[in-house]
Amino acid sequence: MIQEIRDLVSEKLKKLDGVVALRKTDQGTAPTLFQEGDDVSQLVLEPRYPVAKTVSKLQKRFKDAKFGVVARGCDTRALVEMVKRHQIDPDRLYIVGMACSEEQAETCYCAEPAPDLDPWPEADLVGDPVPGAPPNPMVAEYENLSREERWDFWNQQFTKCIKCYGCRDICPVCFCDACSLEDPLWVEPGLLVPDFPMYHLIKAMHMTTRCVACRQCETACPAGIPLTVLYDLIRKDVGNLIGYIPGADADSGPPLSLTLADAPIDSELAK
Amino acid sequence: MDYSNTQTICPFCGCGCALNLEVVDGEIVGVLPANDHPVGRGSLCIKGWNAHSFVQHEDRLKTPLIREDGDLREASWEEALELVADKLGSIKSEHGPDAVGVLASAKCTNEENYLLQKFSRAVIGTNNVDHCARL
Numbered sequence: 001m002i003q004e005i006r007d008l009v010s011e012k013l014k015k016l017d018g019v020v021a022l023r024k025t026d027q028g029t030a031p032t033l034f035q036e037g038d039d040v041s042q043l044v045l046e047p048r049y050p051v052a053k054t055v056s057k058l059q060k061r062f063k064d065a066k067f068g069v070v071a072r073g074c075d076t077r078a079l080v081e082m083v084k085r086h087q088i089d090p091d092r093l094y095i096v097g098m099a100c101s102e103e104q105a106e107t108c109y110c111a112e113p114a115p116d117l118d119p120w121p122e123a124d125l126v127g128d129p130v131p132g133a134p135p136n137p138m139v140a141e142y143e144n145l146s147r148e149e150r151w152d153f154w155n156q157q158f159t160k161c162i163k164c165y166g167c168r169d170i171c172p173v174c175f176c177d178a179c180s181l182e183d184p185l186w187v188e189p190g191l192l193v194p195d196f197p198m199y200h201l202i203k204a205m206h207m208t209t210r211c212v213a214c215r216q217c218e219t220a221c222p223a224g225i226p227l228t229v230l231y232d233l234i235r236k237d238v239g240n241l242i243g244y245i246p247g248a249d250a251d252s253g254p255p256l257s258l259t260l261a262d263a264p265i266d267s268e269l270a271k
Numbered sequence: 272m273d274y275s276n277t278q279t280i281c282p283f284c285g286c287g288c289a290l291n292l293e294v295v296d297g298e299i300v301g302v303l304p305a306n307d308h309p310v311g312r313g314s315l316c317i318k319g320w321n322a323h324s325f326v327q328h329e330d331r332l333k334t335p336l337i338r339e340d341g342d343l344r345e346a347s348w349e350e351a352l353e354l355v356a357d358k359l360g361s362i363k364s365e366h367g368p369d370a371v372g373v374l375a376s377a378k379c380t381n382e383e384n385y386l387l388q389k390f391s392r393a394v395i396g397t398n399n400v401d402h403c404a405r406l
């Protein structure tokens with residue numbers, strides 16, 4: 001697969017201003033903008049980075065440029081959410097979609113390991129799509145807990161937080177210049193451990209209808225807090241209530257930015 | 272048009288997490304964790320996440336400054352180091368070597384810290400050597 005992607009990227013670089021992908025050198029691996037003439041044998045596919053964020057930054061800086069990106073399923077979902085929020089221009093983006101392996105999908109508890117390329121004007125898929133992996137077992141375990149046990153669970157988890165803001169900084173769909181998590185009105189400055197549960201619930205609420213389950217926040221968390229258990233539960237509720245799945249399709253607008261007058265709210269669940 | 276990441280070691284504490292400096296056209300614009308580095312394994316603390324912000328900051332000192340008549344003026348490294356050596360020498364001869372203390376850094380290599388304690392003990396003649404973590 002890797003050779004196929006490198007060949008495709010070399011070919012496309014003749015027409016594009018650059019392709020965002022991971023580059024491995026003796027310094028380590030990180031996203032880079034490959035340009036024509038660059039050594040594509042340095043292009044690798046792991047470890048994961050929030051490339052949607054990189055694409056957004058570069059598109060905003062180079063307003064006429066047309067870039068490509070090597071993207072997994074979670075990356076294309078993040079790209080879709082960023083398009084809906086006007087952080088990415090789909091017409092200036094070409095996508096090399098890569099299908100993740102079964103093993104990778106299991107590690108990520110990923111329900112959609114293959115990138116959905118339908119929304120994109122220009123895209124190619126490399127690799128054979130594998131089916132979705134089973135969900136994180138912690139979610140079902142959590143659902144069996146009583147209200148008090150749930151409160152204790154999160155209290156214990158969030159007490160570990162060192163307020164690094166890493167879960168926000170790494171998130172491919174977090175982009176605001178002014179962040180509520182830095183607003184003294186909501187989060188008291190200088191307080192460590194951050195206020196329970198405000199800090200984490202603000203983050204969770206802002207991820208509602210946005211979180212594409214890439215799980216990079218959990219990888220970045222130095223305290224090992226299972227953040228995506230909370231986000232998975234919220235995604236599930238939002239899916240059941242109004243049928244919205246973040247990143248799934250480009251046409252349905254972000255529900256929190258729309259009127260819900262005609263939304264098919266399930267009144268039983270809403271109680 | 273250029274975007275790349277340069278991996279480096281976080282400048283703040285002694286843990287030595289690696290981080291990536293995001294560079295666009297020569298300007299450092301952000302930090303990404305080093306997901307394949309054995310120390311941080313993709314995590315950073317708040318200082319590491321913001322390590323890009325001082326490098327090209329306009330308030331950053333670019334030359335040594337010497338205070339003269341209450342005002343700071345720019346100076347060459349040679350002049351500044353000579354002044355420090357002079358002053359250390361005169362403090363030592365007037366008040367004895369224990370009037371001098373040396374503070375080492377968690378961010379130096381073992382070898383640099385070894386040299387620093389050697390300098391305090393053998394050149395200045397004091398055991399007043401301590402570490403920045405206790406400041």
Ligand code: SF4
Nearest residue numbers: 171211212214215217
């Ligand atoms: S899993 Fe975490 S990093 Fe990924 S989109 Fe959701 S909140 Fe952001």
Ligand code: SF4
Nearest residue numbers: 161162164165167221
């Ligand atoms: S990444 Fe973890 S430690 Fe850092 S702010 Fe988020 S929850 Fe807290």
